[in-house]
Amino acid sequence: MSVELVYETHSITEDNEAGIATGWLPGRLSEEGRRLAVELGQRRPASGFAAVWSSDLARAVETVELAYAGGGVPLHVDARLRECDYGALNGCPVSELRRVRLDHVDVPFPGGGQSYREVVDATAGVLRELRRDHDGERVLLVAHSANRWALQHLLDGTPLEHLVTAPFDWQPGWEWTLT
Template sequence: MATDLTVELVAVRHGITAWNLERRYQGQRDIPLLFPDAQAGLITLREALALESFDLIYSSDLHRCQQTLEWSQAADTGAPVHLEARLRELDFGDYEGKVYDELKDLPHYRAWIDSVGELQIPGGESAAQLRERLDAWLSDLAADARANGPRKILAMTHGGVIRELRRRFEIIHFWDATVLQAQGRRWQLSYHVDEKGQGEWQCSSSSAVPALASATP
């Protein structure tokens, strides 16, 4: 296969909300950031991105992601910002607003946990449906990069979205793919097109955002 293009993708989870602290399933509810609790993480994120510039920025259209983007100041260099509903969190349906103790005895909830998110949530989505909308978004990234050349892209999004992207690019287990609020991942990606014209993303490297401190010798 030939390499048509390369993309550096930085995906960041929004800052802390009240529902994060209460451990409620947040999903697509439009919950704002919680201050002052969110502030320390947002400042650290802003410092981590201070010397970076992006060609293009995507943000989930939910308010907590837009707030995090504003705090990060990543768009201040003039990169165009696109609000992107496909970067919303998994739709938790009937589970949204609830905590584990309210759900743990429900058979469909236990089945969903045992399926590692693959079952569809009542009134909500399955992991496969989340992946489907992310695949469509990634196809658009490929089309943009093919038209405009190598790109550096920031995606301000949610924990479930980054989990699925990590599972795709890093090939790790569901439970190992968690990122904390105001943190994320950086991937160096290449897009390959085969002789039949079918495209595929491949990842050559992955790292934490903000970068992890080097271990002291």
């Protein structure tokens, strides 16, 4: 059997609009982000999923709550779906972070941060659980860019080094089949 996995990034935040790399800071959806979160629930109705899994960071939780509150689908909030912890760079300008991403594929960000490889490992743990608990079902994950890169690395085989240096490539969701 298999799991149909649908992935969406959290909705647009005030930090996104200001060019700030939020990292492990909570972040808050912007007015446009709140509108798009409601649209997510319309575009991908709760009835299409056995469960919705979300990062525990506020911007992802807010996205899921606006999209699916009262929708009757089980919601799971999981810290393993957090954005990469940029350590001392949490909250820095995206332009500053972009310059050093490649340096932190395997080496944690300074100031108690983590590496992108650690995000891959955490995301892999979620995938193992999804395979075990949701065989034959369709599941939605709502998280962050680092988790999308982790999924592309784990499920498509794309080198992590390529993903962290590529321009952000938003689209209305990604889909995979977990076997």
